Amino acid sequence: MSFSFSIFRVGFPFVMMGIFNNSTVATLPELSPQKYFGTLQAGKASLAYFCQADSPSTSIFLEELNEAVKPLQDYGISVAKVNCFKEEISRYCGKEKDLMKAYLFRGNILLREFPTDTLFDVNAIVAHVLFALLFNEVKYITTLEDLQNIESALKGKANIAFAYVKAIGTPEHRAVMEAAFVYGTTYQFVLTTEIALLESIGTEDIEHAHLYFFHCKPILDFIQKCRRTLMEQPLTTLNIHRFIKTMEAPLLTEVAEDPQQVSTIHLQLGLPLVFIVSQQVTYEADRRTAEWVAWRLLGKAGVLLLLRDSLEVNIPQHTNVVFRRAEEGVSVEYLVLHDIDSIISRVENNAHTEEIQEDEDDDMEGPDMDTQDDEVAETVYRDRKRQLPLELTVELTEETFNTTVMSSDSIVLFYAGWEPVSMAFLQSYIDVAIELKGSSSMLLCRVNCGDWSDICTKENVTEFPLVKMYKEGEDPISYAGMLGTEDLLRFIQLNRISCPVNITSVQEAEEYLSGKLYKDLISYSNVSVLGVFSPTMTAAIEDFTEAGNYLKGSVITGIYSEEDIFILSNKYATAVPALLLARHKQGIIESIPLTNTHAQDIVQIITNALLETFPEITVENLPTYLRLQKPLLILFSDGSINPKYEEVILTLIKQKHLDSLTPCWLNLKNTPVGRGILQVYFDLLPPLPLLVLVNLHSGGQVFAFPSDQSVTEQNLFLWLKKLEEGVESHIRILPAEEWKPPLPAYDFLSMMDAATSQHPTGEAPEYMKETDVQENNKEQHDDKSTVRKEPVETLRVKHWNRSNWFKEAEKSFRHEKEL
Numbered sequence: 159m160s161f162s163f164s165i166f167r168v169g170f171p172f173v174m175m176g177i178f179n180n181s182t183v184a185t186l187p188e189l190s191p192q193k194y195f196g197t198l199q200a201g202k203a204s205l206a207y208f209c210q211a212d213s214p215s216t217s218i219f220l221e222e223l224n225e226a227v228k229p230l231q232d233y234g235i236s237v238a239k240v241n242c243f244k245e246e247i248s249r250y251c252g253k254e255k256d257l258m259k260a261y262l263f264r265g266n267i268l269l270r271e272f273p274t275d276t277l278f279d280v281n282a283i284v285a286h287v288l289f290a291l292l293f294n295e296v297k298y299i300t301t302l303e304d305l306q307n308i309e310s311a312l313k314g315k316a317n318i319a320f321a322y323v324k325a326i327g328t329p330e331h332r333a334v335m336e337a338a339f340v341y342g343t344t345y346q347f348v349l350t351t352e353i354a355l356l357e358s359i360g361t362e363d364i365e366h367a368h369l370y371f372f373h374c375k376p377i378l379d380f381i382q383k384c385r386r387t388l389m390e391q392p393l394t395t396l397n398i399h400r401f402i403k404t405m406e407a408p409l410l411t412e413v414a415e416d417p418q419q420v421s422t423i424h425l426q427l428g429l430p431l432v433f434i435v436s437q438q439v440t441y442e443a444d445r446r447t448a449e450w451v452a453w454r455l456l457g458k459a460g461v462l463l464l465l466r467d468s469l470e471v472n473i474p475q476h477t478n479v480v481f482r483r484a485e486e487g488v489s490v491e492y493l494v495l496h497d498i499d500s501i502i503s504r505v506e507n508n509a510h511t512e513e514i515q516e517d518e519d520d521d522m523e524g525p526d527m528d529t530q531d532d533e534v535a536e537t538v539y540r541d542r543k544r545q546l547p548l549e550l551t552v553e554l555t556e557e558t559f560n561t562t563v564m565s566s567d568s569i570v571l572f573y574a575g576w577e578p579v580s581m582a583f584l585q586s587y588i589d590v591a592i593e594l595k596g597s598s599s600m601l602l603c604r605v606n607c608g609d610w611s612d613i614c615t616k617e618n619v620t621e622f623p624l625v626k627m628y629k630e631g632e633d634p635i636s637y638a639g640m641l642g643t644e645d646l647l648r649f650i651q652l653n654r655i656s657c658p659v660n661i662t663s664v665q666e667a668e669e670y671l672s673g674k675l676y677k678d679l680i681s682y683s684n685v686s687v688l689g690v691f692s693p694t695m696t697a698a699i700e701d702f703t704e705a706g707n708y709l710k711g712s713v714i715t716g717i718y719s720e721e722d723i724f725i726l727s728n729k730y731a732t733a734v735p736a737l738l739l740a741r742h743k744q745g746i747i748e749s750i751p752l753t754n755t756h757a758q759d760i761v762q763i764i765t766n767a768l769l770e771t772f773p774e775i776t777v778e779n780l781p782t783y784l785r786l787q788k789p790l791l792i793l794f795s796d797g798s799i800n801p802k803y804e805e806v807i808l809t810l811i812k813q814k815h816l817d818s819l820t821p822c823w824l825n826l827k828n829t830p831v832g833r834g835i836l837q838v839y840f841d842l843l844p845p846l847p848l849l850v851l852v853n854l855h856s857g858g859q860v861f862a863f864p865s866d867q868s869v870t871e872q873n874l875f876l877w878l879k880k881l882e883e884g885v886e887s888h889i890r891i892l893p894a895e896e897w898k899p900p901l902p903a904y905d906f907l908s909m910m911d912a913a914t915s916q917h918p919t920g921e922a923p924e925y926m927k928e929t930d931v932q933e934n935n936k937e938q939h940d941d942k943s944t945v946r947k948e949p950v951e952t953l954r955v956k957h958w959n960r961s962n963w964f965k966e967a968e969k970s971f972r973h974e975k976e977l
Contacts (some may be wrong), residue, residue: 186224187238191251194240200265203235205287207260207274208242208250219274221611223260226283233339235287262290282327288335289326295342296335298349302358305348309372312346313380318372319402320348321393322356330367330393337398345402359386367393371405371457387456400427401457410445410452410461414468417480417490424460425484430508432501433464433480435473451501459505479504546584550591552603559613562603563628569650571604572614573623579641580623587625589643590650600650627653627711635710640778648682649711655679658689658706659716664725667718671740671747676714680742683714687764688738689752690726691719698735698752705760713764739767771811772804775822776829783820789853791816793823794832796846803847803869815875819851839890849874851881858892 189197191208198204207223220239227237242251250261260277262270270290277283289296299305305320312318319341323331331349338347350356356368374384387405391397407423417433424431434451436444445463452461464480466473473480477492479501495501554562554570562568571587573580584604591602607614607622617626617634625637625646635653639645655676661667669675671688680686689702699719706715718726727734732749737760739748750763773779775792783790793803804823810816826832826846836843839850839860849863861881867873880886 186220186227189238189240191240191242191248194238195266197236197238198263198266202265203269203287203291204263205230205235205237205260205283206240206250206263207238208240210242210244219277222277222279222283225280226287229280229284230287233288235291262287264291276327278327281329281332285327285332285335288339289331292335292338292342292347296338296347296349300350300352300355302355305350305355305359308346308348309374309384310380312372312374313377313382313384315375317345317375317405318348318370318384319345320350320370320372322350322353322368323393324367325351328367333393333395333398334369336395337402340399341402369393369398369401371401373405385453389457403427404429404457404460407460409456410448410463412463412465414465416469416471417464417482420462420482422460422462425482428484429459430484430505431460431462431482432505433462433482435464435466435478435480437466447498451498454498454502455505481505483508546588547592548588550588550595550602552601554603554605554610554613556610556613559605559610562601564630566601567599567630568601568603568628570626570628571602571623572607572617572619572626573604574608575606576608577622583623583641586641586643586646590647593643593647594650598650598654600654625649629653632656637711639712642778645778651679651682652714653711655714657710657713657715658703659714661688661716661718662720664720664722667716667726670716671738673740673742679714683712684741684743685713685768686740686742687713687715687767688740689715689717689735690723690732690738691717691735692723693719693721695719695735698755701755701757702735702752702760704757705764708757708761709764713768715764737763737767771821772807773822774799774828775824783822784854786820787855788818788820789851789855791819791821792850792852793821794826794836794846794848794850795823796826798825799823800847803849806869806871806874809871810874815878819878838892851878852892854892858894859888860890860892861886862889 194206205226207220209220223237223239230237240250258274260272260274261268262272272286277286297304297308299308309318319334319337321330321334323334325331334347334349341347359370369389371387371389372384373387377384389397389401391401403423404427411422413420413433417431420431420433422431432451432455434444434448436448448461448463455461464473474492476494479493479495481491481493481504482488493504495504551571552562563570571584573584575581587602587604594600594602605613607619614622623641627635627637627650637646637649639649659670661670666675667688670686673680673686676686687706689699689706691699691702699717702715702717706717709715723734726738727736730738730747730749732738733751735752737750737752739750740746741748748767750767752760755763769782773783775783775790791807793799793807795803807816807821811821824832833843836848836850839862844862844865847869848865849869851861851863853859853861863869863874863877867877877886
C-alpha cells in the first residue's frame, strides 16, 4: 500500500477523541485482596472486580473491564481485578454469588455494588460508575411532577440539562454522564428513562435519546416557565459539549465591524453566523427581531446585531441580513429576507443541504474530504466494493490453528474484522498472497480475533493487526515493519533463509558477496553483510549471531569463521573481526572493523549501513533519515532526478563535504505535496529543479541555492561554505509550533481538570523473537516492585509505522506541519 504526504485538517473530533480514546494503552492490574485494599486512598474512587483466578466464565467481562481502565482513569477512577484464592474467606471473596459483582469504593468506603450482567460493555461500565459517583450532580426522575419540582426550585438559580435515554448503560447514557462530570457543578443534570415523561413535555420524536436545556437561571417570576432548547444532534460526548458551549454563549451580540472579520464561539464550533443589519432609526425594532431570531436559532447558529451606522465597510443598500458560513475562506452572503421564518429557513435548509450532500457522497466512488483526512479510513472506503480473493489465504479456527502452524511453515495474520486498520491491511495481505501464489512454500493464514479471541490470547497477540511467522523448530517471529505489501513481502522473502547464513569456504564467501549465492533475494536486500572472524573469537561470533537473528527479515547476513580467514582479510584489507558490506547496486564492498562491539552495536552499524547515500525521500523512509538529526539538503525535482545534479552531489559526498548534512531528493510526481511544501517556503512555486537546505532540528531556517547559479561542484561547495560561515540569508524561518487544541473551546482536558478539582474524588531492534517478548513479560511479572503487568488479553490497534525511529524523529521534528 502506498502513501503520500498529507496536510491534515485538525478539527474538534480529533481533539475530543484524543481525550476519550487516548492511544496510551492502560492495562487492568491484578492484585491480591490484601494488596488491593492497601492501595485505596481516602477520597479516591476505585472499581474492583473480585474473582477466582483464571475463571474462564468471566473472560468476556474482563475484556470489557480492561477497555474501561483508560477512560475511567481520565476521571481519576482506578480499576483493578482482585484475585481470590479458595482459602480466602471475606465479604467479597467468600460466596460464589458475590463473585459475580463489581464493587465501587471511595477510599475504604463501599459506595455501590454492580452485578456484572449490568456492566455488559465498556459504555455500561463507564456510565454506571460515573452515575454512582455523580449522584449529587445528576437527579434521576420518573414523573413529570419530579421534573416540575426541580424546575421550580432552580428558577433564578441555575439552568437544567434534561436527558432522556432508552436505558441505563447505553452509549447515550455514558455521553450524558461524561458531560455531567465536566459541567455538573455548573448545571443541574436530570436523567430519565421513562418514555411517558418525554411524551408529556411535547416531544414528537420519542424513538431516540433527547437532551433539553432548560433556561431557568434568568427566570425571576416563579409563575413563568423556563425556556427549553432541544439538542437536535445525536447524544454523543462531542455533540453535548458543543451544544452546551452554545448555551453558554451570549444570546445576542452587537457588532460594528466587517462581518468577514468577526469571530465568535459559534464559528469555532462549526456553526454559521447570522447578522441582522440595523440602523439607528430602527434600532429597537431590529433588536427585538434579532432576539427572536436568536432564540429560534439557539444551538444552530450565532446571531449578531450589525450596526450599519457605525460600520466602516460598505454593505449593499437593501441588505437586511448577512449570512456567514463556518468554513474558512468562504465569503459572506448579503441577503434581503422579508420575515423571520425566511431567516430560520435559510439556516436550517443550509444545514439540511450539507447533510444530504454527505449522504449522497456515500454512494459515490470517491471519498469525501473528511474521509481523506485519514488514510486508513480512505483506503477502506476506496476499496469497500473490491472483492478480495480470500481463498488465497487459509482461515484458521480454534480447531485448525495448532495443527496448521505445527505441520507447515506459516505466516499468520491476526486481525479484527470490525477495525479499519485491520481491514486496510487485509487488502495488502491478500496482495502479498497474490504475489507469492505458486512460488512459495510458505502458507499464508489469517485469524479473525473478533471470532477466535482465545487463539489470539494464547498466541500473546496484544495488538492488531499483527503478523507472525511460524517455522518448524524455531520460535515464532512477530513482524514489526510497515503495514504495506512491499515491506511484508520483503520480510517473508528474506526469511526464506536462516540468518546469519553459515558460509563454509572462501569460494562460497565470494559468491555470497557478489550476490550470486542468493541472487533471487537481491531485489529485497541491496546490501549483504558478511561477518568475518577467526575460529577462536567465540564471543564476537556470538554477538554477531545475535545481531543477525535480530535483523532477520530485514537484511541478509552471513558469517565466515574458518581457518583460512586470512585470505578474505588480506583481499579486503581488513583485520578480523570485521564486517564486509556488499552493496550490490554500486558493485562495491566496504569493510568495517568490529573491535569491542557488542550485538546491539552491530545492529546499529548494519542499520546505518542500509541507509542510502542520496535517497529519494518518501513517507516510509522520512522518519529514518530525520533521526540522524542533520539538516536536510533537498533537491526538489519534477520527475526523475537530473543525472548532472546527481553526479555533483555524489561527488561532494565522496569528498566528505556533506558529512554534516543529509543529502536527499524529492520527486514531486511521486510526492505531490512537495509543491505545497515549496509554496510554504517561497509563497509562489519556483522553477524546478531546485536545491533547498532545511535546518529542521535547530532554528528552522530555510535556505535556497541561488537561482542565477548553475549547480556545479564549485558553486555548491562555495554556497555551503557561506551557510557554514553564517553570511547567507535565509528565505524563511519555520515556526516552532506545538500540537494544541485548535481552538480554546475544545480544550476539554482543562475543563476535566477543573471539574476534578471540584469533586472529592538503547533502541530495540525492529524484529524481535516471540521468546524475547515472553521473557520480557516474565521479567515484569517476577519483579515485585512492578504494580502493573501487561495481560495477554489486551488488544490495541497497531500504528502504521511501529518503528521506534519514527517516535524519536517526531520528538525532534518540530516543523512537521509544514511537511
